[in-house]
Amino acid sequence: MATMLHRQSSESAGLTSLAAWALLSVCLSLCGCRSRPAPPPPPQEPPQRPQAGRLMTEVRYAKGFSVEAGDGFTRVRVTRPWRGAQTSFEYLLIPRDGEPPAEVGEAHVMRVPVQSVVAMSTTHLPHLEMLDCLDRLVGVNDISHVYSPEVIELHRQGTVVSVGREGTVDLEQLAATEPELVFDVALGQADADNYRTMLDGGFSVAVNGEWTEDTPLARAEWIKFTALFLGRVAEAERVFDAIAAEYERLAKLTAEVTARPLVFAGNEFQGTWYVPGGASYLAQFFHDAGARYVWDDDSSTGSITIDFEAVLERAREADDWFLHSGGFADLGGLAAADERYGLLKAVREQRVYCNDAQLSPAGRNAYFESGIMHPEQVLADLIHILHPELLPEHQLTWYRRIPPATEANR
Incomplete structure (x- = not known):
């Protein structure tokens, strides 16, 4: 009995010893896994700034700016910032890792591509949208003037702020956005222009003179000017080349x-008529759309002011009238504004058109913001109106035909 108990005790001890070794082995194995150093994480690449890319482009239509290659920089000259300007602006664009030349004179030196911009004119916003650079927009002059739903949403989110109101600029609000560049427009009037105030305040400013150009394609080509500062030249060329090709195709029709x-344009404001001059970009639109403009013999590139009697003398028998403001719901509202409009053939035959086909809920007109970058669409509208047989399937984008008077407005 004792021998049996001793044998059982020895076996139990042996089993216990084996179990202990097994447990120890597991523990050592687990401890070994814990103690083995984990592989280091892969090195994180530092965030890359957009590169300047190509900083040269050919200017084919615009007359108000030029681009010249230098040694490690690009020289951009704005020679016509406003009509009749005796002032020009020169910018030396340097890649962010480059060095400016020893002598820069009065040129403004700018490191490109810029990362944050303020757009003082709503016509600069389509450039940012079409170049896929809205993420660099930090401010606009006055959000209440903006049509773009995307920019309005950025303002709602707090990403984009207003830096002024009604054409003025608040330097404190501007400074809070910390822009690397402000795109501005100038009229050559000290009491109306902001660029000098911003320059004196230490801000970098690029003056865009697109509004001085006399042809639709010349105005649209200023997207290349914007692209030079944003490092998006190749993209701008692709966008503009497609626009120009389509415009020229349509003009050939x-x-x-x-x-x-026979067409005329313009409207009365506070007793004075403002009509596009015979050498203006709107006159070019009419010519390319296959029309005769009643002021074709005028050499003005901007607007001319006349009285209604002069309008009646030339435009009484014009076939079509193109309004560029007014907001008339129907021809009854037009007649209520001035009953003499009934003397015009275009009104009698209900061939009056307005460029307000796209209005925001707040009443902002997309034409004045984005139409400048879609001259091919504007031309297609005009051709469809004047020569519907040439573009029978076209749907109007920017213009609408003002309908007949409703009962309420008869």
Whole structure:
């Protein structure tokens, strides 16, 4: 009995010893896994700034700016910032890792591509949208003037702020956005221009003179000017080349037309009529759309002011009237504004058009913000109106035909 108990005790001890060794082995194994150093994480790449890319481009239509290659920099000159300007602006664009030349004179030196911008004119916003650079927009002059739903949403989120109101600028609000560059527009009037105030305040400013150009394609080509500062030249060329090709294709459709409708444009404001001059960009639109403009013999590139009697003398028998403001719901509202409009053939035959086909809920007109960058669409609208047989399937984008008077407005 004792021998049996001793044997059982020895076996139990042996089993216990084996279990202990097994447990120890597991523990050592687990401890070994814990103590083995984990592999280091892969090195994190530092965030990359957008590169300047190509800083040269050919200017084909615009007359108000030029681009010249230098040794490690690009020289951009704005020679016509406003009509009749005796002042020009020169910018030396240097890649962020480059060095400016020893002599820069009065040129403004700017490191590109810039990372944050303020757009003082709503016409600069389509450039940022079409170049996929809205993420660099930090401010606009006055959000209440903006049509773009994307920019309005950025303002709602707090990403974009207003830095002024009604064409003025608040330097404190501007400074809070910390912009690397402000895109501005100037009129050559000290009491209306902000660029000098901003320059004196230490801000970098690029003056855009697109509004001085006399042809639709020349105005649209200023997207290349914006792109030079943003490092998006190749993108701007692709965008503009497509616009120019389509515009020129459409213009060829009317090159041989013999029946050219007589048209006029403009409207009355506080007793004075403002009409596009015969050498203006709107006159070019009419010519390319296959029309005769009643002021074709005028050499003005901007607007001219006349009285209604002068309008009546030239435009009484014009076939079509193109309004560029007014907001008339129907022809009854137009007649209520001035009953003499009924003397015009275009009104009697209900061929009055307005460029307010796209209005925001707040009443902002997309034409004045984005139409400048879509001259091919504007031209297509005009050709469809004047020569519907050439573009029978086209749907109006920017213009609408003002409908007949409703009962309430008769």
